[in-house]
Amino acid sequence: MYPCTHFGENVLHPRVSPDFASPNYRLRSKTGPASIQPEEVASILKNAELDLQDYEAEIDRSKARALFLTSQKEGLREYATRVKMLLSPIRRLPDELLSAVFDLL
Numbered sequence: 163m164y165p166c167t168h169f170g171e172n173v174l175h176p177r178v179s180p181d182f183a184s185p186n187y188r189l190r191s192k193t194g195p196a197s198i199q200p201e202e203v204a205s206i207l208k209n210a211e212l213d214l215q216d217y218e219a220e221i222d223r224s225k226a227r228a229l230f231l232t233s234q235k236e237g238l239r240e241y242a243t244r245v246k247m248l249l250s251p252i253r254r255l256p257d258e259l260l261s262a263v264f265d266l267l
Contacts, residue, residue, distance in 0.1 A: 174216055177209035 247253075252260075 174213075174220055176213045176216075178206060178213050
């Protein structure tokens with residue numbers, strides 16, 4: 163994975179580019195098993211497995227980032243609610259008046 167120049171995040175660079183036509187052609191080929199090189203297949207499978215691990219890791223990172231951002235968003239929402247309370251009309255009343263009201267209760 164390489165860092166993205168725009169966001170600074172990792173960008174996946176797959177080792178394997180799925181070409182479904184190639185295996186299908188080889189499976190239907192009349193040349194038989196001799197046309198298949200076990201080393202080539204093993205290399206493709208190893209690279210595909212590494213790509214799958216990279217995708218899983220990136221998905222996990224994305225989930226963790228989403229949880230972090232959700233937490234940050236909720237914290238900011240709570241902060242904004244508390245700041246809005248500073249604008250409450252009751253806060254504009256003088257303390258003496260509020261004391262007198264509560265003394266009557």
